[in-house]
Amino acid sequence: MTDLFVEVIVGSVREGRIGSAVADWFVARAVRQPNWSVSVIDLAELMLPTDFSPSEAAEELRRRIERADAVVAVTPEYNHGYSAALKTALDSVKHEWRAKPIGFVSYGGVSGGLRATEQLRQVVAELHMVSVRQSVSIHQARKQFRSPNPTVDAIATDAADRMIGQLDWWGRGLREHRGRKAYPG
Structure with a gap:
C-alpha cells in the first residue's frame, strides 16, 4: 500500500501563538497511522502575499497541495472566526484543493475553535474539498499546551484518532478515483 501524503x-x-504546539501534538498522533507520510506547512514561515501576486511561496504551496492526498487545517478561533492567514492560503491555490479530504483541528477558549471550524467547512465546500465529519476541538488550549509535554484531554485525543481514520478512508478513495477519472469541477 502506498503512503497517503498528508499536509498539516x-x-x-x-x-506568541500556540498553533505550532497544537500541530506538533496532532502530527505525533498522525504519524502513528500506518502508511502515512505527514508534513507540515507553517504559514508563519511560508509568508504568502496577501495580494495574491505570483510568488515562490504561493508556488510552493500549490506544489505541496497538488501532491497531498489529504489536508488537516490546525486553526485558532479569533473573534468567532478563523485566521486571515489561513484564508489567504485557501485562496492562494485553486484547482489543487479539489476532490481532496480535509480535517480540522481547532483550538481556543471555551468554544475550542468550533466556530472557526464551522466557517471553514463552508469555504472548503466551495473549493470542492470533502470535509470529514469528525473534527478535533481543543478547549482552554493555553492551559493544555502551557508545558512542553501537553496533556490534551481524552475527548480531543479520541476525536483526533477518529478523524485520522476518516481522512485515511476518504484520502485513499479519492486518490484512487482521481487516478481513474479527472474531477469534473
Missing part, C-alpha cells in the same frame, strides 16, 4: 497546515501566524 498551521493556520496561525500570530506572535
Whole structure:
C-alpha cells in the first residue's frame, strides 16, 4: 500500500501563538497511522502575499497541495472566526484543493475553535474539498499546551484518532478515483 501524503497546515501566524504546539501534538498522533507520510506547512514561515501576486511561496504551496492526498487545517478561533492567514492560503491555490479530504483541528477558549471550524467547512465546500465529519476541538488550549509535554484531554485525543481514520478512508478513495477519472469541477 502506498503512503497517503498528508499536509498539516498551521493556520496561525500570530506572535506568541500556540498553533505550532497544537500541530506538533496532532502530527505525533498522525504519524502513528500506518502508511502515512505527514508534513507540515507553517504559514508563519511560508509568508504568502496577501495580494495574491505570483510568488515562490504561493508556488510552493500549490506544489505541496497538488501532491497531498489529504489536508488537516490546525486553526485558532479569533473573534468567532478563523485566521486571515489561513484564508489567504485557501485562496492562494485553486484547482489543487479539489476532490481532496480535509480535517480540522481547532483550538481556543471555551468554544475550542468550533466556530472557526464551522466557517471553514463552508469555504472548503466551495473549493470542492470533502470535509470529514469528525473534527478535533481543543478547549482552554493555553492551559493544555502551557508545558512542553501537553496533556490534551481524552475527548480531543479520541476525536483526533477518529478523524485520522476518516481522512485515511476518504484520502485513499479519492486518490484512487482521481487516478481513474479527472474531477469534473
